[in-house]
Amino acid sequence: MFVYIVFFGDLSLKLILATAGNVKRTFGIETRVSSVPFPPNLRYDPMRKQYRARDLLGYLSTLSFPGLLKMVGVVSFDLFEEGLNFVFGEAELGGRNAVVSVFRLRHPDEGVFFERVFKEVNHELGHCFGLRHCVDPSCVMSFSNSLLDVDRKGADFCERCKGRLKEALKPYLGKEK
Secondary structure, X not given: OEEEEEEEOOOOHHHHHHHHHHHHHHHOOXXXXXXXXXOOOOOEEOOOOEEEHHHHHHHHOOOXXXXXXXXXXXXXXXXXXXXXXXXXXXXXXXXXEEEEEOOOOOOOOHHHHHHHXXXXXXHXXXXXXXXXXXXXXXXXXXXXXXXXXXXXXXXXXXXXXXXXXHHHHHHHHOOOO
C-alpha cells in the first residue's frame, strides 16, 4: 500500500520528491509520486482569486492508482473554504484524500519553505488517518490560521497524537512504528 503525492500547477520536482521522502519518514509508508492533469471542471472564484479546497478533494476521489492507501494533492494556487479567508489544506477526516496548497507557504529560504510544506502535508495526512486538531501548539496537528502558527508548530506529532497515529497505522505497517 502506498501514499501517493500527486501534483499540478507550478511546483518543482525537488519539492515533490522531498515531500514524498518526508511522508515516508514520518508515517513509515512507502510513497509514490505522480503528476496529474489539471482538474477539467475546477471552479475558480474570480472575486476571491482562489479555488475551493473541497472541489479538489472531489477531483482526487476520481483518481485511482495501484496500491493506493491515501493521496495528497499538492497544488501551487490559493485555496479557500466557506467561512474562511484561505486554507493551507484540507482533508477527509478518516478518509483517503487530502490537498495542500503551497501558495501561502512560500519563503525565500528553501529550507523554511520545504519545512512548512512538510508540516501541512503531515497535518492533512494526520486527518486522513483519523486525527483531529490538537490543543498542543507545538504538535503538527494544531490548527494553523496563519504562517506564524505554521512556523510555531513542529513537523512531528505530540505524544498523544503519536499514540493515536500509531494505532491508526497498525493495519498498514504490520509492525510497530
